[in-house]
Each structure stands twice: as structure tokens, then as C-alpha cells.
Amino acid sequence: MPPTATPLSSHPASYRLEGQSVVLAGDWRASDPALPVLEEGAFHSLRPGTPLTFDSTGLGTWDSGLVAFLWDIKRAAEAADTALDTAGLPPSASRLLGLLPDRRADPPAGPKPQPNPLARLGAATIDSLTETGIVATLGAQTLRGGVLALTGRGRMRWADILANTTDAGPRALLIVGVVNFLLGGILAFVGAVQLEKFAAGIYVASLVGIAMVREMAAVMTAIIMAGRTGGAYAARIATMLGNEEIDALGVFGIPVSSYLVLPSVLALTVTMPFLYLYGCLIGMLGGFTVAIMMLDITARGYLHFTVSAFGIGQFIFGLTKSIVFGAFIGLTSCRIGLKAGRSAADVGVAATRAVVVGIVGVIAIDALFAVIADVIGI
Amino acid sequence: MTEETMLALDGVTLAFGPKLIQRDISLEVRRGSIFAIMGGSGCGKSTLLKSMIGLLRPTTGRFSVQGEDYWAATPARRDVINHRFGVLFQSGALWSSMTLGENVALPMQMLTQLAPDTIRRMVELKLGFVGLSEAIDLMPSEISGGMRKRAGLARALSLDPDILFFDEPSAGLDPITSARLDDLILNLRDGLGATIVIVSHELPSLFRIADAGIFLDARSKTPIAHGSPAQLRDHCTDPQVHAFMTREREQGDNNP
Numbered sequence: 001m002p003p004t005a006t007p008l009s010s011h012p013a014s015y016r017l018e019g020q021s022v023v024l025a026g027d028w029r030a031s032d033p034a035l036p037v038l039e040e041g042a043f044h045s046l047r048p049g050t051p052l053t054f055d056s057t058g059l060g061t062w063d064s065g066l067v068a069f070l071w072d073i074k075r076a077a078e079a080a081d082t083a084l085d086t087a088g089l090p091p092s093a094s095r096l097l098g099l100l101p102d103r104r105a106d107p108p109a110g111p112k113p114q115p116n117p118l119a120r121l122g123a124a125t126i127d128s129l130t131e132t133g134i135v136a137t138l139g140a141q142t143l144r145g146g147v148l149a150l151t152g153r154g155r156m157r158w159a160d161i162l163a164n165t166t167d168a169g170p171r172a173l174l175i176v177g178v179v180n181f182l183l184g185g186i187l188a189f190v191g192a193v194q195l196e197k198f199a200a201g202i203y204v205a206s207l208v209g210i211a212m213v214r215e216m217a218a219v220m221t222a223i224i225m226a227g228r229t230g231g232a233y234a235a236r237i238a239t240m241l242g243n244e245e246i247d248a249l250g251v252f253g254i255p256v257s258s259y260l261v262l263p264s265v266l267a268l269t270v271t272m273p274f275l276y277l278y279g280c281l282i283g284m285l286g287g288f289t290v291a292i293m294m295l296d297i298t299a300r301g302y303l304h305f306t307v308s309a310f311g312i313g314q315f316i317f318g319l320t321k322s323i324v325f326g327a328f329i330g331l332t333s334c335r336i337g338l339k340a341g342r343s344a345a346d347v348g349v350a351a352t353r354a355v356v357v358g359i360v361g362v363i364a365i366d367a368l369f370a371v372i373a374d375v376i377g378i
Numbered sequence: 379m380t381e382e383t384m385l386a387l388d389g390v391t392l393a394f395g396p397k398l399i400q401r402d403i404s405l406e407v408r409r410g411s412i413f414a415i416m417g418g419s420g421c422g423k424s425t426l427l428k429s430m431i432g433l434l435r436p437t438t439g440r441f442s443v444q445g446e447d448y449w450a451a452t453p454a455r456r457d458v459i460n461h462r463f464g465v466l467f468q469s470g471a472l473w474s475s476m477t478l479g480e481n482v483a484l485p486m487q488m489l490t491q492l493a494p495d496t497i498r499r500m501v502e503l504k505l506g507f508v509g510l511s512e513a514i515d516l517m518p519s520e521i522s523g524g525m526r527k528r529a530g531l532a533r534a535l536s537l538d539p540d541i542l543f544f545d546e547p548s549a550g551l552d553p554i555t556s557a558r559l560d561d562l563i564l565n566l567r568d569g570l571g572a573t574i575v576i577v578s579h580e581l582p583s584l585f586r587i588a589d590a591g592i593f594l595d596a597r598s599k600t601p602i603a604h605g606s607p608a609q610l611r612d613h614c615t616d617p618q619v620h621a622f623m624t625r626e627r628e629q630g631d632n633n634p
Contacts, residue, residue: 030492030496030500030538031490031491031492033491033492033493033496035496063538064500064503064504064535064538067503067569068499068500068502068503071503071506091568092568092569092570092571093569095565095568095569096507096565096566096569096570098565099506099507099508099509099562099565099569100503100506100507101506101509101511341519342519343474343475343517343518343519344473344474344475345474345475346474
């Protein structure tokens with residue numbers, strides 16, 4: 001048995017062909033960069049029918065570097081129709097050689113030809129339509145599950161709802177608070193610099209109030225929830241898929257829509273409006289803090305201008321948006337988790353995709369809401 | 379030389395925090411031997427293996443590799459010792475974002491100075507040993523459980539280790555595949571001159587390949603027998619070991 005832990009020695013590996021015999025000499029270590037390689041066509045002079053023998057009397061230490069070389073010989077001999085007589089090799093080397101196949105594996109098929117751009121556009125269109133349909137079906141099934149559960153005819157475990165709601169609601173308060181406070185402060189700062197030039201500093205209150213209630217609180221909270229909760233839902237469901245947990249649910253006939261998707265969507269739809277109201281309040285507080293510090297205005301004046309800046313309609317508009325955002329994030333992240341692959345890398349891909357789709361989707365829906373608001377004149 | 383001790387445990391106690399797994403384990407693994415860690419489910423076999431590959435530090439006792447105290451060594455020195463270890467994890471533990479070829483190539487790319495075409499040759503060779511030359515460009519998710527085990531074995535061999543650890547190599551394999559894996563393990567042991575530590579409770583496979591072993595008891599949380607599986611079957615008087623080796627239920631155990 002060759003000792004495997006000795007350092008490289010000074011006997012370089014070499015081989016030569018003597019008639020029908022391969023003579024091996026020196027130390028054959030895979031870590032040696034000067035290891036000989038079998039020359040192309042080295043076996044042209046062999047007589048087919050007479051077996052090729054080995055002489056390893058001059059062989060020093062060796063490892064898989066030698067076996068790789070012997071494998072080359074084995075395949076070249078097979079191609080030249082010559083049998084091998086491995087009796088001259090160290091017994092352990094011939095045992096390893098016996099494990100190896102005679103022929104080189106077929107080269108893998110080359111990359112498939114790319115279809116033409118029109119076909120790709122068509123495929124992408126059909127895919128996105130299918131996906132929209134699947135998300136809509138999942139949404140409808142979830143809604144149906146929710147209605148059945150509320151009327152007492154369906155099954156939904158309240159423990160799941162509670163756990164999901166705790167995670168999406170109270171545990172998100174800190175980050176939602178910090179982001180909205182800073183956002184309110186930044187709005188007030190930018191507004192104050194400009195409005196002060198016209199001696200209209202007090203209108204900072206209206207600016208912060210309207211911006212938070214109409215747009216910022218709902219959108220920022222939704223973006224935070226898409227990153228925090230949407231990514232987590234997608235990763236959790238993708239991991240369950242990899243562990244065959246989703247298959248186990250399916251075998252029992254437990255619908256994925258009411259066991260997994262419904263609690264997630266419901267938790268987000270219930271908590272988002274509250275987080276929105278909380279975000280508005282904290283954002284205005286941030287604006288108030290900055291305005292009081294930078295401008296020469298009173299707290300009473302600021303509060304008065306804030307309250308008179310927006311009506312109840314603006315609030316309802318913001319609330320509606322936050323509910324739609326919550327449902328959208330819940331549904332898309334669950335769907336992305338459910339269609340993920342089954343490996344660890346796929347979990348990462350699913351989480352990333354859920355966050356990206358969540359953020360881009362929320363902003364796109366917000367733009368849609370802006371157009372609708374313009375049409376109906378809110 | 380053949381009787382040389384490769385791995386030795388002396389009075390080792392394993393615990394997760396306050397939870398004792400096994401105490402007072404002493405064993406010696408000789409060069410070129412196939413050493414079986416046996417015992418019922420939940421007795422700490424895999425934990426012992428984990429400790430021997432450096433993933434769990436024993437609370438007391440000494441673990442030495444060829445006479446060198448493993449846990450007294452510096453982390454850098456432990457890494458060097460670890461390069462002599464090849465580990466086949468229970469479910470293969472292949473890196474799922476890489477093809478089989480890349481899985482086998484990664485340790486060589488990260489830890490050796492080999493040229494890329496040498497690495498490619500070595501990857502083909504290691505996958506050839508386990509009969510997976512054709513599967514070099516497949517992803518782990520595209521192959522069966524038995525193939526994943528063999529690919530895990532090829533990856534364990536990638537750095538030419540001289541000590542191999544197998545965690546339940548034949549669990550979940552059909553008898554024929556399992557017997558082929560046994561042949562492969564014997565061939566690799568003889569061909570590479572490796573020392574092998576194997577955790578298993580597949581009795582036919584143990585009787586065939588293992589020539590030394592230890593039996594861990596889940597109730598007393600300590601080893602209760604030393605010897606090869608065949609010796610334990612034929613000569614051990616402990617009722618629990620005897621029952622395990624002959625697949626009988628112990629007397630007084632009425633659970634179905």
C-alpha cells in the first residue's frame with residue numbers, strides 16, 4: 001500500500017512503451033504538475049490480439065494521478081482492440097482500475113438552439129397570462145376558503161392565523177415606525193427649505209400630512225412588508241416544497257389554499273391597514289419634530305394645519321390601498337414559493353423573486369390607484 | 379505498519395449542553411480497517427461520527443488522529459487534519475446549485491493548486507470510480523437517491539483522503555444497490571488504502587464489510603460492546619447486543 005502522506009519526491013514520473021509492455025517509473029502524484037499524459041496515437045504500433053502488460057518495478061509512491069493515467073491507457077487500448085493484462089500493476093491500482101468504465105462518457109449534447117424572437121415573445125406572453133390566471137385562481141380559492149371559514153363551514157386553524165398575524169403585525173411595528181418617522185422628517189426638511197423662501201413654512205404641516213396619508217405611509221409600509229414578510233413566506237413555502245411537506249398536505253387532501261395561503265394573506269390584509277394608520281401617525285410625528293426644530297412655528301399651529309389638510313376621503317383612499325397591497329403581497333409571495341424548485345438555491349431565488357415582485361407590484365398598483373383617483377376626483 | 383492506530387478516542391463524553399448523549403467512549407481504529415459504529419436508533423451514533431469529523435467538541439476526553447490530539451490543535455492545524463478526512467453524509471449533502479462535476483471539483487479548486495484540466499480529469503476519475511461518468515453534468519435534483527449517495531462518495535474522495543467516514547451509506551437503498559455500494563467500499567478501501575468509519579444498522583452490509591466496531595447503548599448512554607459485527611453476533615452475551623445482531627426482540631420487550 002503506498003503511503004499517501006509523503007511529500008513530493010525527487011523521482012519524476014515517467015512511462016515508456018517497450019514492445020507490448022508499459023514501463024512505469026517514478027512517483028505518480030496528482031499534485032505534480034509535470035505528470036505525463038498519454039500521447040495521442042501512442043498505441044499505433046501495438047499488435048492487436050496480444051495483451052498489453054505492465055512493468056511497475058520502478059514505480060515509487062502513487063495516488064489517483066496514476067489511476068487517471070492507467071484509465072487513459074485502458075480506454076486507448078479498448079479503442080485499439082488490445083486487451084490489458086494488469087498483473088504487473090500494484091494489486092490496489094488494478095482493483096481501482098477495474099471500477100472504471102472502458103469507454104469515455106459521451107460528450108453532453110450542445111446547447112439547444114435559441115427559438116426566434118417572435119416565438120420567445122409569444123411564449124413569454126402565454127406564460128405571463130397563465131401565471132396571472134393561476135394567481136387569480138389561487139386568490140379565488142383563498143377567498144372561498146376564507147368565506148367558508150367565517151361562516152363556519154370550512155376549516156381554518158386559528159392558531160395559524162394568530163401566529164402569522166403576530167409576525168406580520170406587532171413584530172413589524174418597530175421597523176415600520178422607524179422608516180415612517182424618518183420619512184416624515186425628510187419630507188418636512190425638504191419642504192421647509194423650499195417653503196421658507198416664500199414665508200410659507202407653516203404649509204410644511206399640510207405637505208407632510210397629505211403626502212403621508214395619501215401615498216407614503218401606505219407605499220413604504222407595503223415595501224417593508226414585501227421585503228420582510230413576503231420574502232419569509234416565499235422562503236418558508238419553498239423549503240416546505242423541498243421537504244415534500246406540500247406533497248404530504250396534498251396526499252391528505254388538505255388544500256394548500258386554506259392551510260397555507262389563507263392565513264398568510266389574511267394576516268397581511270388584517271395588519272396592513274393598522275400598520276398604515278400607525279405609519280401615518282408616526283410620519284406626521286417625524287414631520288412635526290423636524291418642523292418645530294427648523295421653523296419658527298408653534299405646535300398648535302402645526303397640528304391645526306395638519307388636521308385641516310386632508311379629509312376623511314384621503315384616509316379611506318390610503319386604507320383601501322393598504323388592504324390591496326397586503327392581499328397582493330400575500331398572494332404573490334405564496335404563489336412564488338409554491339412554484340419554486342426543490343433545492344436550497346431555489347429557496348434563495350424564490351425569496352428574492354417574492355421581494356422584487358412585491359416591491360415592483362406595489363409601486364405599479366399605486367400608480368394605477370393614482371390614475372383612478374384622478375378620474376373619480378378624490 | 380498495518381496495525382498502526384489511525385484514530386483513537388479515550389474517555390470521550392458527548393453532550394449537547396446539559397443533554398448527555400454518550401459517555402466514556404474509548405475506541406481505536408487501525409489503518410486499513412472498516413470500523414462500524416452500531417446501536418439502536420437515537421443512541422448517538424451520528425453524534426459520535428459528527429464529533430470525529432470535527433463538528434462537535436467532546437465535553438471531556440481525548441480524540442487523536444495518528445497520535446495527534448485533535449481538539450488541542452489550533453483551528454488551522456485542524457483544517458489540515460480535516461483534509462485527510464472524506465465524509466459521506468446521510469443524504470449525500472450535495473451542493474444543490476452545482477452539477478455533480480462541480481460538486482467534486484469544488485474542494486480541489488478551493489484547496490489545491492491543480493490546473494483546471496487536471497481537475498477535470500480527476501473529477502472524471504472520481505465519478506468513474508462510483509459509476510457516474512455519464513452524470514457529470516447533471517444537477518443533484520435530477521438524479522435518484524442512490525446516485526446521490528454515490529455522487530456524495532465521489533465528492534468525499536475528491537482530495538484523496540486516507541480516512542473516510544460514512545453516515546448510513548446504505549439507508550434507503552434497495553438490496554442490490556446496497557450490495558454494490560458495499561463492493562465499492564471494499565474496493566476503495568483496498569485500492570486507496572483508506573481507513574473507514576461507518577455508521578450503519580444494515581446488518582447484512584455490516585457483517586460483510588466491517589472488521590471492527592463499537593456498540594452504543596441508548597439506555598445507559600455508554601458503549602456496551604467492542605468487536606466486529608460478526609464477533610458480536612457469535613460471542614457477545616449482552617442480551618441487547620445479541621438481540622440487535624440477530625434481529626430478535628429482547629425478552630420483556632412487548633412493544634410491537
